[in-house]
Amino acid sequence: MLGGIYSLLSASFFIDLDAVDVAFTEASVGAGISTLLMLASLKLVNRYERKTRYKPLLALGVITITGALLIYGTLDMPHFGDPNAPAQQHVVPRYLNESMAEIGVPNVVTSVLASYRGYDTLGETLVIFTAGLGVMSLLLVSSRTKKESKNLVPADMRQQIILRVVAKMMIPLILIFALYVQFHGDYGPGGGFQAGVIFAAGVILYTMLFGLGVSQRAFHPEVIILLTAFGVLMYAGVGVACMLLGGNFLDYNVLRHDPIHGQHLGILLVELGVGITVAAVMITIFYKFTWRTVKHKYHQ
Amino acid sequence: MFTITALVILVVMALALVRAFKGPTLYDRILAVNNFGTKTVLLVAVMGFLYGRPEFLDIAIVYVLINFISVIGILRFFEYAGKKNAEEEA
Amino acid sequence: MEILFDIVSWICLVAGSFFCLTGGIGLLRFPEFFSRIHAASITDTLGAGLIMIGLMFQAGWGLVLAKLILILLFSLIAGTTASHAMAKAALKSGLQPQVVGTMDSETGGAPSKS
Structure with a gap:
């Protein structure tokens, strides 16, 4: 089981060697949040898988065929590092060479993500939003459980005094660093996704150490659920x-008189939307898991 | 000079990996994971200097924070899961 | 002045690497959990600290230096706290430190008998 954490850590370290932004995402998502959420879901289920009575041969067949098709698909792909590959010839030169003049953002990854490929990123944000909705509907809890869990959960780490004191020092720094990542994304590695995840990790740490009741007073669950939708709406609203100002959907040039300023404003707002959605979805999922655990533990 | 440091850190990471896979008790594994994480931070920082790209340091900061959070998460989970499972895991 | 900085930073880097290496070997070779945690926390504080100081001498004034100081502070705080929490959790879960027979008779109160 700890092997899972391991593969995440080492995978992210390999990615480090090349792409800064990808490594950043991997560091925050792979090593941090997925470990925490995996543990939270392990809390819910039993330790060992139950024996199934039927043999899932059909599922195996479907998976094998899909895998074979995917491998067949890769045969058509150009060789690794081939300069004639379509990815190197089609739009990449324009992205790389003219992004400074057209958008004026030093970090090319950010400009590609938020401006040239704005539709794709909107899609990804919607995917995260949908995933959050799925978890919410799967793990429904009554409001009675919610109220009870406020009093039941905090007893967990009372005795770790040093940990609580240190965490009190660390949490504001984590949140400030998340905001730095959010707004510095134009210049260095970072952006909405990573910032959202770091922010959520800070909140989760707070919940783990100080109990659900205290944390929910600061980050109210209903507000957080509203924020998930608000982030997506903000993104789409910019579009x-x-x-309305006479451009195409997600064409930031028209937001200000100067196209470059318009691009700056657009990217900033869009990244903020992404960050809000990601953070809110992660926090909601964690709350849901905690409530559900309480329900399993005390309502049997 | 950075190269030597990076190599040494890699060796230490390998040692920590061995301990994590061997580790007789669960806590040995957690300790090794934590150690691996801190060594990753160092490696990322040194790599940043090796390639002359100091923006790697941002990743290092994230790693420090995330490593801390995930270790606490794991500990809390196993404290919750109780003693019995800790011995099973070993 | 440049050469002096270089030399100091090299010394720090080599010393840090040495401590990391000893810590790693200790992590692998020590017999039981509590001695291993001792080895590992040496790498956390001394090794990481020296390597970071060595990098700081190379960085020069600026944002990079600030970030390095931040990393050093974070890793000092977080690493030691994590070690403490781990040791406490291990002790609570019933993992007793292993005590060699000759030690407790001479060093009076070091390991408690209970």
């Missing part, structure tokens, strides 16, 4: 605002 609609662009349309």
